[in-house]
Amino acid sequence: MNSKERLLKALNFEEPDRPPIYASFTLQAAEKMYRHFAMEPSKPLDSPMSSLRISFQDLLMKLGVDCICVASCAPDNAPTRKRADGLNINEWGIGTRSHGLYDEFELFPLAHAETKEDIEKYTFPDPYAPGRFRFAEETIRKFGNEYGIIGDLECSLFETSWYLVGLEKFLMDLLLETPYVEPLLDKVMHIHTAIGKRLIELGVDMIWCGDDFGTQSGLMIGLDIFDKYFAPRIKYMFEEFRKVRPDIKIAWHTCGSVLPLIPRFIDLGLDVLNPIQPMASGMEPEWLKDTYGKKLAFFGGICVQKLLPTGTVKEIKDEVKRRISILGKGGGYIIAPAHNIQDDTPVENVLAFFEAARQ
Secondary structure (H helix, E strand, O other): OOHHHHHHHHHOOOOOOOOOEOOOEOHHHHHHHHHHHOOOOOOOOOOOOOHHHHOOHHHHHHHOOOEEEEEOOOOOOOOOEEOOOOOEEOOOOOEEEEOOOOEEEEEOOOOOOOOHHHHHOOOOOOOOOOOOOHHHHHHHHHHOOOOEEEEEEEOOOHHHHHHHHOHHHHHHHHHHOOOOHHHHHHHHHHHHHHHHHHHHHHOOOEEEEEOOOEOOOOEOOOHHHHHHHHHHHHHHHHHHHHHHOOOOEEEEEOOOOOHHHHHHHHHHOOOEEEOOOOOOOOOOHHHHHHHHOOOOEEEEEEOOOOHHHHOOHHHHHHHHHHHHHHHOOOOOEEEEEOOOEOOOOOHHHHHHHHHHHHO
16 A cells, blocks of 8 residues: 555545654754755745645655645745845745744734725735746656645635734734725635645645634634634635535644534535644544544644653654554544644654654
8 A cells, every 4th residue: 555545545534554644844853854864955945834834855755754745835926035134025925034943923014904905905926826836746746646645725814814914913803893804814715715726636635724723722713703704715715626626635724722613614514634732622532533533534633742842752652553543443544743843852752753653
């Protein structure tokens, strides 16, 4: 059984020889693993919303992943550029600065937005710009017969919108029903829907959407806000994706404790829930599998907050086996760290995860 067959079996609730493996790294963690293997490091790809998900594929294949990601990259005419003051400006006009493990947001180009006209006047990315899908096309052509291919479309609605506006302002404006909010969400929705449809046309096995709606203890927004602003747009996106390919599998990434949203996502047509954050309140694998395991596949589940950085090799291997025995029973599980593997994770712990997952 090759990696692609393994992923497809799991997604169709058939039990493969073992669950398919996925992982991603922060830049610093990847560099550490490249040194361990004495490999020439590759640089992160210029993909404003998906860079770490699609980078370091040579390293990930060396470690033994079954699934690799493709995504929309910055097009030829709008690469991310660095200003003289060190601020990185991507094609959306969003400005970030490196502060270590991640870049932090500093420039919100629509921080002034109040009206529909403010959105109409702004120049948004062209989803069909030349060069945007070159990496995806090349990767699918090269690896699509052997590996499971995931089309990454995270930051689908909520996150891209607040990256443009600023989190505090956007949360307040959702509550205040400020006139620009729905036109902005619609614009972001249509751009990402077009990108997702193109990735499906190119041949991805699963489209991986997402927005972080959860915190460690509960939801970041009320269910009324989700139902008003996000549910109808998520439904639209899912329906458009299935017009391209009715059997496309759709995953959604949302960190944190998101228990109240799970039934809603099932009703919207979701197939796969990610990342099953282990230390978030209520996200116990036994309950999730017993309650939703006939309707949802699960993707993730290995703790990057405590287990991978501070656990022993034995603890990591035992927990990987435990998660597989619960979430992988009867299929429906992609085993993966619950987020990018961080720089505080020792090399031996990374190797322990992959060794246990392969076994």
